[in-house]
Amino acid sequence: MAVKAPESNKVFHCQWRERSNEYLVTNDFGYFIRLKPAEFDRWTRGKMAKTDKCRSRLAERGFVRDCLNFEDLASKWKKRNTHMxxxxxxxxxxxxxxxxxxxxxxxxxxxxxxxxxxxxxxxxxxxxxxxxxxxxxxxxxxxxxxxxxxxxxxxxxxxxxxxxxxxxxxxxxxxxxxxxxxxxxxxxxxxxxxxxxxxxxxxxxxxxxxxxxxxxxxxxxxxxxxxxxxxxxxxxxxxxxxxxxxxxxxxxxxxxxxxxxxxxxxxxxxxxxxxxxxxxxxxxxxxxxxxxxxxxxxxxxxxxxxxxxxxxxxxxxxxxxxxxxxxxxxxxxxxxxxxxxxxxxxxxxxxxxxxxxxxxxxxxxxxxxxxxxRMLGWEGDGLFKVGNVSEDSYRHIMLNAATKACVVSSNLEQQPMCHRCAYKPYCGVCPVHNYASQKSIWGNMTANSRCEIFMGIFDAVFDILKKPSNEALLRKWTAKG
Amino acid sequence: MRNKKITEEVDSSLYSGEALNLAASIFYDEAEIKITAKSGYNKIDVGAAGNIFGEFLNEALNQQCRIDLAKKNSNISRIIVTRALLSALGEK
Incomplete structure (x- = not known):
């Protein structure tokens, strides 16, 4: 779910998911925070005092509208979206x-x-x-x-x-x-x-x-x-x-x-x-x-x-x-x-x-x-063919209608369920899977098996991270060197 | 076999003609769907082998949400799509 609160609430755009008596809140910069129901309620109602400890945790992660560190948030967003x-x-x-x-x-x-x-x-x-x-x-x-x-x-x-x-x-x-x-x-x-x-x-x-x-x-x-x-x-x-x-x-x-x-x-x-x-x-x-x-x-x-x-x-x-x-x-x-x-x-x-x-x-x-x-092409459906090495230039391939259609339809900002999903900053959809299973490159995430699988995987990862000792252990998986 | 025929009227403020037509295109190989615009509502005639009317309306709702979202998020969407395509082309 997503929150769009009135200006006075000072809630910056975010998505959230309620699970096991807590709210997992994320934003487009990639930050996440877990809130107890009472904290979530205080925050979204604009009832959180400036001295509230939870408020500083929210502020440093880009969730409070009047405390945004644009330099940090923009660099985080760009780093996580390098592929673009x-x-x-x-x-x-x-x-x-x-x-x-x-x-x-x-x-x-x-x-x-x-x-x-x-x-x-x-x-x-x-x-x-x-x-x-x-x-x-x-x-x-x-x-x-x-x-x-x-x-x-x-x-x-x-x-x-x-x-x-x-x-x-x-x-x-x-x-x-x-x-x-x-x-x-x-x-x-x-x-x-x-x-x-x-x-x-x-x-x-x-x-x-x-x-x-x-x-x-x-x-x-x-x-x-x-x-x-x-x-x-x-x-x-x-x-x-x-x-x-x-x-x-x-x-x-x-x-x-x-x-x-x-x-x-x-x-x-x-x-x-x-x-x-x-x-x-x-x-x-x-x-x-x-x-x-x-x-x-x-x-x-x-x-x-x-x-x-x-x-x-x-x-x-x-x-x-x-x-x-x-x-x-x-x-x-x-x-x-x-x-x-x-x-x-x-x-x-x-x-x-x-x-x-x-x-x-x-x-x-x-x-x-x-x-x-390519597999769909082999089965006779060439919808996602973007060119041929003997005929087409690289530029032609990137300007092909199928390339554009995939980019547009997999943009989560245009996916009705995804744009409100707490896992949006970390997730992605597959137009080919959507087309093969639901006959539309856009798909319908309410009944999409791939979405259900990744939703379950994200739930599993966040559930494991809930335990501090697990988080310390799993952080080592991302350590460089 | 298109032996089951259903005719329904839906409020055009909930289900626009565009959303209904997009949904109909997804069911092209399962059903014959005719959409007729009337004043304040759309008339839908469905002929299909099974009962797909509910699924069709679900898909129409999905398309309607997508259309509404596209209007709301068009600026950020355009920026993301343009950036990704230009980068892939090697243009700044």
């Missing part, structure tokens, strides 16, 4: 739609490993890299995805080389990342990738049985075994490195299916066992293959939030015992809350990261606002 001033930083190259896995929930539109028609040709990859470098952003990330990108290894290898050369010519900072199931990884490929400072990311859905149930290798072998083997190998290489080239710690993504629901602590334990220091708990996307199988592998937003809460509570307990493991979504929310930083999380941006924060380059050169949009 930089241009697209993430460039996803879909090297092939072929995949050697048939994951239950795959949204990438993977085709079988034999069909090479969906491999990205080198000239398309080169033009994609050129387009990525046309972004005004000084630091860009090129992420190689699929399908399984290693199935198009020769092109991937040449593209990495070309991108590194281009980096030198352009004078920009380039990060390269590979998202792979590691099934086709071997020493030669690993050495080549590491020598070019490519960071490695894979999918790990938990212990062997659960992982293999969600992620099936077409060959019939254990996906878990090969994934874990290479996580350990890249960990070893990371731990024993000596300077250049930098070898990055491998990371893994968790996709939660219905089968994961009963195992929050076991999944976290698996990540710990492998020495991974971050777990990124992500819900299934209702786009693509998963949508068709929703009755079998899906769940309600409430069920996901319950899982998330259990996992997060368990992670906090592990941290209390000295174990170093963080949950990624929570960590990025904490960056916004405590450091007023923009962690670059494209899902929680206003406007969203579609086109202005990221671009997805399909194997055929078609460019989409994001990877989810």
């Amino acid at each position: 001033f930089l241009g697209p930083g993430l460039h996803i190259l879909v090297m092939t739609l072929r995949c050697n896995h048939t994951c239950l929930y795959c949204q990438s539109g993977a085709v079988s490993a034999g069909s090479k028609k969906t491999d990205m040709p080198l000239e398309v990859a080169v033009k994609s890299v050129d387009t990525a470098f046309d972004s005004p952003r000084q630091s860009i990330t090129i992420e190689f995805q699929g399908g399984e990108p290693l199935l198009n290894w020769e092109v991937l290898k040449q593209t990495v080389k070309y991108a590194r050369e281009k980096e030198k010519r352009a004078g920009k900072e380039l990060k390269l990342a590979l998202v792979s199931n590691f099934a086709l990884m071997d020493k030669a490929k690993a050495d080549d990738l590491m020598s070019n400072e490519v960071s490695m990311c894979t999918s790990l859905d938990g212990p062997r049985r659960l992982h293999n149930r969600n992620r099936r290798w077409r060959a019939g072998a254990s996906s878990y075994d090969v994934t874990v083997k290479w996580i350990k190998e890249f960990q070893k290489q990371h731990d024993s490195q000596s300077g250049r080239p930098r070898i990055f710690k491998p990371s893994a993504l968790l996709t939660v299916s219905k089968y994961s629901m009963a195992y929050p602590s076991q999944i976290v334990d698996e990540y710990c066992r492998l020495g991974l220091d971050t777990i990124f708990i992500r819900p299934l996307s209702m786009i693509g293959y998963a949508a068709k199988l929703w009755d079998k592998i899906g769940y309600t937003p409430k069920e996901f939030v319950g899982f998330y809460r259990d996992a997060l509570n368990y992670i906090v307990e592990l941290n209390r015992k000295g174990r170093n493991i963080k949950e990624k979504t929570c960590q990025m929310i904490l960056e916004k809350l405590f450091n007023f930083e923009d962690p670059g999380y494209l899902d929680l941006m206003c406007p969203c990261g579609a086109s202005i924060g990221q671009l997805a380059y399909n194997y055929d050169g078609a460019i989409y606002t994001c990877d989810e949009a």
Whole structure:
């Protein structure tokens, strides 16, 4: 809810949420404060005395109209919204739609490993890299995805080389990342990738049985075994490195299916066992293959939030015992809350990261606002296609109607529920999800599953922070260095 | 099959023609919706396979709130959108 009080009340524009006998109040600068009902009542009625201790807490956070420190508030706002001033930083190259896995929930539109028609040709990859470098952003990330990108290894290898050369010519900072199931990884490929400072990311859905149930290798072998083997190998290489080239710690993504629901602590334990220091708990996307199988592998937003809460509570307990493991979504929310930083999380941006924060380059050169949009395109709906690397300039892509539509519709100031929501300063909507699930890029947040999930995640984070000892613990997740 | 037909009249001060038409566009593949502007109200004819009239009105209300909000927040919205697009283009 939002408060618009008369001038005499001295309440500056804010949003609030009533939960568990307290009011969580936030403002657009990113400050938050918890108020007891009596305090909230005194403040909003304009009955708070200047000597009231609560008033000074409110004033220093930009909630009192006649005590605004504009310099501080403006700098906080700008810092937390850095993405609005930089241009697209993430460039996803879909090297092939072929995949050697048939994951239950795959949204990438993977085709079988034999069909090479969906491999990205080198000239398309080169033009994609050129387009990525046309972004005004000084630091860009090129992420190689699929399908399984290693199935198009020769092109991937040449593209990495070309991108590194281009980096030198352009004078920009380039990060390269590979998202792979590691099934086709071997020493030669690993050495080549590491020598070019490519960071490695894979999918790990938990212990062997659960992982293999969600992620099936077409060959019939254990996906878990090969994934874990290479996580350990890249960990070893990371731990024993000596300077250049930098070898990055491998990371893994968790996709939660219905089968994961009963195992929050076991999944976290698996990540710990492998020495991974971050777990990124992500819900299934209702786009693509998963949508068709929703009755079998899906769940309600409430069920996901319950899982998330259990996992997060368990992670906090592990941290209390000295174990170093963080949950990624929570960590990025904490960056916004405590450091007023923009962690670059494209899902929680206003406007969203579609086109202005990221671009997805399909194997055929078609460019989409994001990877989810690319998936919709593969299903035959090209609404979010913004250009083609062979035909369109970077400027054309940014001036495309789909780019503009995404920016306008994901602006929370124009979203009826969001503009009054206490989590507005930290949240974001997804026009592609809205369109896929509610047939309108604007969506309707009163019945939006993504909104319900993020609302639940924010509630879980703020509930955990309520306990001072938890807050002290979680602040360490955002510490630099 | 558009076998269920419903005709209702709604107050145009609550549900503007613009909001009703926007909502109708979202239900284009589920229903035949005809909106006729009358003095002080809008007449809605819905033909659909199921009972979607309630959902349609919910969506119309959502669109109406969005239209009202756009009028109220148009300045700040324009600044945010323009800034984001100009930055992505590399223009100051």
